[in-house]
Structure formats: structure tokens, C-alpha cells
Amino acid sequence: MSFLRQLLFPLAAVAAAFAVGALVVLAVGDSPLNTYALLIGSALSWPDGIGYTLFYATPLIFTGLAVAVAFRCGLLNIGAEGQLYIAAFATAWVGIVLAGWPAWLLVPLCILTALLTGGFWAAVPGVLKARFGAHEVITTIMMNFIAVALASYFTQYHYKPPGDPILQTVPIGENAHVARIGALVPGIPERIPLNLAFPLALAACLLVYLFLWRTRWGYQIRATGANPAAALYGGIATGKQIVLAMSLSGALAGLVAVNEVLGYRYRYYDSFSAGYGFTGIAVALLGRNHPVGVILASLLFGALLRGGLFVDIFTEHVSKDLVMVLQGVIILFVAAEALFRGRGEKRVKSV
């Protein structure tokens, strides 16, 4: 019951966004009905539509979870983008340097690298916040610039195949590859890049849920986020929780590398992220910072990304920017939720 009620508002926001989107489509001179039929049809067709939707949803689950975990501790991690970039580069680096290692060792090592690098990149703003009170929004944004620039630099000058016009590293060893779902499940063609990172993302959701709501550490992180003064009163070392939550957040963002580097491109490719770190903020917001909500919101945004491509190609006037409009309006409506909620509620506590 209460779960359904939780869904009500995000669904209303999505519906409202589609209504606004329909007006935009009308304004540019296409049929909203056809456009949406195309959008939804291409996102849900079997097997390509669903496969790609899930593939696009995978990095968003990781970044959405990352933002949600930080938010539960009262922190706004704007730095998932940088964390996933630096983690992707480090993961590729391990995959390149240790290419000869056996798969059973190399794949876990690569995943561990993704976790640790992303975690470290986010721990720095965490420590700065806990020790010196530096605001995490500012520091994570700065860390984004550093991450992207560092990864580009190393790619350009040290790991690019000679003569390659594209800014990307040499391929990682085959033993570092993560299997595509198509190779494991009959009936799904292997050309669909959906890979084992997707079930890993679902597992991450389950683990984050258990961690936050069934363990003492999770409780302490949430208590710190809900009321730091009360957390201190209860004997919770809030500074430690901030560093822990940020590290965990960064580690989750780092797992995007599994999908993009180990499961899809098999190399580090400069500016591969379509703003996953930032879309993760929207995913967490729409998903109410809950792992289940994050999955649902990621599926929606994944479907929009997939469908947007088709809308772009097969309509007269509508471009894939429609998807950006829809995303933007969804976020606006979700962000305005407080406005709607405040209505009709008792304004003043009674005495």
C-alpha cells in the first residue's frame, strides 16, 4: 500500500512530462501519438529494444545508487561523473597491463580496481568535508575536472594506439572481458552489448538496501544524514560516516567501468559517459533515494535513451533532444513535489 503511494508522485511527474513533451512534438509539427508509439515501441521491442534499454539503464543504476547512498548521509555527490571516469581509466589500465593474467583472477581484480578508484576519488571530498567542512558540491565538481583531464592525458600520451585518430586506449586483454548476456542466454543475439554488469547492478541494489537498512553502519550513515546533531548525541562519529558514505558512493559510481570498459568497449574511450554521473542525480531524485526506486527510474531513463535514437531517425522533425526535454520536465516536476505536497496540509502545528 505505502509502496504504491510512494510510486504515485513519480508516476504523476512522468505523466505530466509526457504531456508537456506532446506539446513540444505538436509545436514542431509531428504527431505526438506516433512519436510516443515509436518511442515506446522501440524501447520495448524484443530482443533489441529491451536489450538496449537494459544496457543503457545499467550505468544509471550504478550512478543513481551512488548519489542515493551519499544523499542518505546528507551529502550531494555531484562527482559521480569524475569518479566513474577515473575508475574506468584505472580499470582499463589494469586490463591492459595485466592482460596475460587468467580471467578468474583478472576480472575480479579489474572490478576491485573500479571499486577502489571510484571510492578513493569520492573519499577525498569526504575527508575534506569531515575534516575541514569543505562543501562536497564544490569539491566533487572540482574532482570531476581533475578526473576527466587526468584520464584524457594518460590516454593521449601513454596508452593510445600509435596513429589512432580516436582518443582511446589500446584494448584490454581478452581475459578481462565480462561476458555479454547474449553469450549466456540463448535467444538473445550477442550484438546487444548488455552484459553481466546488469545483474551486478541489481545485486548492488540489493546489497545497498541491506547495508543501509539492516546494518549498524547503514543506520549510522542514515542517522548522520537525517540529523547530525542527534547522531553526535547518540555517539555516532559523524565525520567517519561522511567519509564512509562518500567512499561507498564513489565505489558504486566506479562500477560503471564494468559495464562500459569490461563489458562493452573493451578499452577506455575518452568521453564515453553520456553524462551518466549527472543523470544519476536525476535517477536518485526520481527514485526517492531508494534502491528499488533507482532501478525503476534507471529503466525509464534507459528506455528514453533507447527510444530517443529511433525518434530521431524515424520522425520528420522531432530530434532525440525530445528525450532531454522529457528528462528535464520529469526532474522539474519531481523537484517541485514539495510544492504540491505542502498544499492542503496543515500549515501550522496546533497548540
Added chain:
Amino acid sequence: MLELREITKRFAGVPANDRVNLTVAPGTIHALVGENGAGKSTAMRIAYGFYGADSGEILVEGRVHRFTSPHDAIRLGIGMVHQHFMLVEPMTVAENIVLGLEPGSPFALDLKSAEARIRALSDELGLAIDPTRRIEDLSVGQQQRVELLKALYREARLLILDEPTAVLSPQATAELFTILRRMRAQGKTIVIVTHKLSEVLDISDEVTVMRDGRVVGHRRTAETNAAELAHLMVGRDVLLRVVKPAAQPKAPVLGVRGLAVTFKGGEKRLDGVSFEVRAGEIVGIAGIEGNGQTELVEALAGLTEGGAVSGTIELDGRSVAGLSVRQRRALGISHVPEDRHRRGLLLDFDLQENAILGADDRPPVAVGPGRFWLRRDEIRRKTEKILAAFDVRPPDPERPARALSGGNQQKLILGRELDLQPKLLLVAQPTRGVDIGGIEFIHRRLVELRDAGCALLLVSSELEEVTALADRLLVMRRGRIVAEVDPETTSMEEIGLLMTGGSAAA
């Protein structure tokens, strides 16, 4: 002057005011009393035009008026001072007062004339408010006087004060009452909303009692007493005095010597404080708020922030000064904080998660290596036990703490802290914002805890509360303990003099 006739107001179908009748005679101070949630504030907000009534009439000076907003009430000479002040902190007194009726043209604000008028109003009542000062530089009592001036500047003849003493020290309360009497002498009419009976008896001419949204009694103050009013408010007989046997103090539990808390720039908010608390006694700290009581409790609990603590703190003869909050809790120090919303509760979390705050690492709630896992069934069992033992209503473990009344929130905190079977309980402002029934309950539990052999350090700005509960009473002023008195034999006046340093009667 003001009459409410058969006023009914529902929120989401629940009646907050049910056929309320209230008559306020001109030139009187009228007290409107009742427990939290009795509907006092709702009635006054209707009289001020803030809410519209579902049915009923409002009469001002014998004529029926319809209010659609506070502007209508202000035009008829009604002013209201809210419990939470509505002032713009970085602006001056005069700028705040003229807000909404700025004198001069739209392009040239004529503050000078306003300042002169405010100064005249202030002098007339002896408020001593300088209109050119900034709000943020004023004390709480002074800010309240600015609110009074704001209403008077708008030529209010009837003033409604919502819980005006909730934020005031005893001294500031006395000053406020002097001002109110002067205003009455000038012919103003005053309605004061409160739940403190001593104030009702002190200041009012007439009193109307509300319970559960209805008016249950109207008395001339001279012809009633605290016991009768309490009975009307609660609907049953209430023990207003704390009944307690003589204390049987045993070994010292808490020993404090030379305790000081120094902040940046050498500011000492606590200086040279030494005392001990023994098992089986309640040591009370009396003092005007802001004289180091908060710093003392936080230093003992390990919560001092931004200041350096020096001196010795011993629990059972063992120094705890360097220990963390968690370590002190593990040794048996429990703490009921003075501000339950800021410190004591996670308002958005349910009662279960609040019931384990400060105790999330104790079995059987926490299990496994490093006590990593939390057991939901044990948390629920613990919560239900606390809710039942401390009569927290409604006893629904899944409800957010925010949804409880102040008294029930306080009972939850007290229950949580006592469930840890402390050796020492630090308890600050235990009944602030708690209704009479809850106060009685909390006082009884504190005395029971004492008799079970716990050491209690009680800080309260309610002088009546500390003198009634404490077995020994320490008086604090400017971060020091200035006297130890026997609460049985020392008069309130004497204690008041010690609190203020003899400069003025409390």
C-alpha cells in the same frame, strides 16, 4: 472587546475548535489555557483572521465582522505576537516594524519619522528598545518587545500573545508581565495563550479553559486556583506538587572538579565548576538560561563542540574526560537533551529507529562480527517495551517521531535513556513543551529512578521544577556555580536573587 460565538473549525475532518465561545472584556488580561492540542492557538488564529472558521461569528466591539485575512483583524485593532517571532534578522527594529506600511514615497523611505514614533511608543511603556538596532543583536526578550511594538505601531487595541513565555527566562517573563500590566493600565486588552498555570494566576483577570477543541470553563482568576484549572484542562485530578520521600544518597557517582569550557578568544562559558552527584539523589542546577548550563551538560556528555574542556570528570572514580560520547554511554551515562528536536530525535525516522539511537551497538539489537547486523525483531521488541512502559501514545512503532506530540516525544526519549539502566542521568529541560499530564508522569519517573539508585543531574529553567525535584540545588551564573542551597528551605525569591546576582528580583 472581542467575542467568538460558536466557532467551529475542522482540519481534514478533525474538529480543532468545536462551538467555541469566548468573551474578552475590554481593558482586561484574559488567559486562554489548555493542554497542547486543545485548540487555543487555532481559536486565536481565527480571531486574527489567519484561518477562516467553518461556522460561527466573530464580534469586535459588539459588531459582527468577517475576516478574510489578518489585514481585516489589524484594521479593527487586533494584533498578534506569535510564539515564533516573525522578524527579519539582519534588518533594524524600525525597518521591521514599518514592514508593509513603509512611510514616505515608494522611492524615498522616511525611516526617521517612524523611528521617532517607535521611540515614543517604547518610552511610554518603558520597553527600552532602540529602533536603530538590528534584530539579530537583540535578546529573545527584546525581540518579543519589538513584536509588541509592531502591533502597537499598527494601533492595536487588542493584543493576542501566543505562548509568550515559552522562550523567556524567569526574569524576562517578569519583565514582560510588568509591561503587560502597564499596557492594561493604558486601556489595552490582552489575550495571553499559555499552558502554565502559575502565569495565569499571576497575570490574568479572567481565564478561559479549553480541552479537546471545546471551552470547558470560564473563571474570574481571583475566584479560582491552580488545582481547579488543572482539573479543567486535563479532565481529571492532577498532582501538581511532586511528592517524594527524602533522598537516600549513597556513594558518589559523578565527580566534577575545576571544569571549564573555553571557546575561541578565551571566552569561558564554564569556569571552575566543581560538584558531585551521588547515587540516589537528584542534584538540580538552577539559573537563567545561557549561564553555562548547556555547556555543562554537553561537557559531561562529551558533546562539546568548538570549545576546549579542561578539569576532571569522574564516573565512579574513573576519569571519563577524554572519552567519546559512545564510550561514556557504555559506562552508564544517559542523557535527555534540552532540545529534543535538534538533538534527541531523528524526526523523520520511525519510533523504532529512534528507540535505538545511542544504543545501536548493544546486543540483542546488534549481532554478528563487529555487531554489524541489526535485528529488526529485537528492535521492534525493544521499542514496544519502551512505548508500553512510558505510555507513549499512540504506541505505533512505525510512526515517524515527528508525528508524536511534544510530551510523547519526551516520554520516548526518557524511556530510551532509562532502558539503558544508567548510573548517571543527565536531564535538561525534561518538561519543556510538555503538557500537564505528561509533566506529572515524567516527574514521577525521575523520582522513581532516583529511588532505584541512579544519580541524576537535572537542569531546568523552570525554577518551580528544579526546586520541586532536586534534593540539592546548585545555582549557576555566568558559567560558575555561585551557591548551593537546600530547595526545601530556600525561598524562590532568594534563589532568584542568586540567579541574577542580586541585581534584580527574579
